[in-house]
Amino acid sequence: MISFLDIHKINKPYEEAFQNKLKQVMDSGWYILGEEVKLFEKNFADYCKAKYCIGVGNGLDAIILSFLAYIENGHLKRGDEIIVPANTYIASILGILQAGLVPVLVEPDIETYNIDAKLIEEKISPKTKGILVVHLYGQLANMDDIIGIAYKHDLLIVEDCAQAHGLNFKGSHTRTFSFYPGKNLGALGDGGAVITNDEKLSKTIYKLRNYGSEKKYYNEYIGFNSRLDEIQAAFLNCKLPNLYSDNEKRRLVAKGYLSEIKNDKVVLPKVENFDDHVFHLFVIRCEDRDKLQTYLLDNGIQTLIHYPVPPHKQKALESWNNWSFPITEKIHKEVLSLPMSPVMTNDEINKVIQILNSY
Numbered sequence: 001m002i003s004f005l006d007i008h009k010i011n012k013p014y015e016e017a018f019q020n021k022l023k024q025v026m027d028s029g030w031y032i033l034g035e036e037v038k039l040f041e042k043n044f045a046d047y048c049k050a051k052y053c054i055g056v057g058n059g060l061d062a063i064i065l066s067f068l069a070y071i072e073n074g075h076l077k078r079g080d081e082i083i084v085p086a087n088t089y090i091a092s093i094l095g096i097l098q099a100g101l102v103p104v105l106v107e108p109d110i111e112t113y114n115i116d117a118k119l120i121e122e123k124i125s126p127k128t129k130g131i132l133v134v135h136l137y138g139q140l141a142n143m144d145d146i147i148g149i150a151y152k153h154d155l156l157i158v159e160d161c162a163q164a165h166g167l168n169f170k171g172s173h174t175r176t177f178s179f180y181p182g183k184n185l186g187a188l189g190d191g192g193a194v195i196t197n198d199e200k201l202s203k204t205i206y207k208l209r210n211y212g213s214e215k216k217y218y219n220e221y222i223g224f225n226s227r228l229d230e231i232q233a234a235f236l237n238c239k240l241p242n243l244y245s246d247n248e249k250r251r252l253v254a255k256g257y258l259s260e261i262k263n264d265k266v267v268l269p270k271v272e273n274f275d276d277h278v279f280h281l282f283v284i285r286c287e288d289r290d291k292l293q294t295y296l297l298d299n300g301i302q303t304l305i306h307y308p309v310p311p312h313k314q315k316a317l318e319s320w321n322n323w324s325f326p327i328t329e330k331i332h333k334e335v336l337s338l339p340m341s342p343v344m345t346n347d348e349i350n351k352v353i354q355i356l357n358s359y
């Protein structure tokens with residue numbers, strides 16, 4: 001069986017390094033916000049060519065805390081509208097809602113799956129104050145147009161980069177990351193981070209993640225407990241140096257798929273520029289998606305669906321259920337994620353191609 005993502009195989013080469021780190025953290029006697037978190041924050045800020053990195057509990061909190069920091073600093077207020085793609089993982093939308101802001105959904109481009117920049121301006125109202133960009137599946141959204149629109153309407157941009165570690169980003173916006181185990185840079189548990197060049201914002205987030213406090217027992221904000229774990233930061237410090245080469249391997253898998261998969265029933269993703277994609281996922285479309293998924297499974301290939309139900313059709317967002325986003329809905333009905341990881345062998349890649357071509 002070719003698994004969709006063999007996380008054990010991804011982490012296996014680090015086993016000894018992880019054990020050394022575990023012992024080191026254990027022996028230090030300091031398990032929350034210690035040297036490893038500080039080191040990772042420095043390493044990841046450098047990696048992202050940004051000034052500040054704040055380690056937080058997970059990717060959802062990274063979004064919530066970023067927006068709340070903009071509110072605390074007076075750049076946003078509760079009830080402001082934030083543009084967000086209708087076609088995203090629900091966490092993007094929950095991050096806006098949990099900060100007391102109002103998501104305004106915009107349809108994606110059917111070929112890239114990312115937000116369709118041409119449709120943003122018609123959704124802008126006097127209450128619109130920001131855009132949460134999502135680089136879905138690891139592909140850079142249309143930033144040139146989005147940055148132009150944001151500039152024209154004085155909107156702030158936050159980027160949900162939970163699927164886009166190592167991407168060549170454009171512009172200097174606040175960016176949020178998740179280190180959930182299956183992401184391109186994954187921990188052995190939950191983790192997240194915010195990257196920003198805004199010193200004041202970074203200070204507010206450092207406090208918000210830790211009870212709103214900088215000085216122990218003195219609380220400046222109604223804060224949270226959402227800190228990147230010391231031991232997870234230690235593991236991430238082991239893995240970060242290989243993120244670049246891991247993403248290169250993902251690109252090779254994608255290049256193989258894109259050049260060799262030839263089947264009229266299968267729509268391949270449109271990749272405008274390989275340098276602007278880190279292939280967190282390789283997502284094809286097929287009208288009889290469920291049948292194709294069963295066929296692949298019967299032939300020893302595990303696939304997943306990202307995602308089966310769009311956010312506006314979720315029970316949690318019941319009052320949105322009658323909204324209509326036909327492109328988003330079509331994508332959710334037709335997408336299928338092929339096996340994709342930096343540890344796939346050539347034989348595995350070739351088998352996926354061959355089985356798909358014979359469907």
Ligand SMILES: *Cc1c(COP(=O)(O)O)cnc(C)c1O
Nearest residue numbers: 058059060089091092162178180
């Ligand atoms: C994974 C993911 C998140 C949330 O990350 P967690 O660490 O699981 O909270 C947010 N946005 C997108 C697009 C994601 O894929």
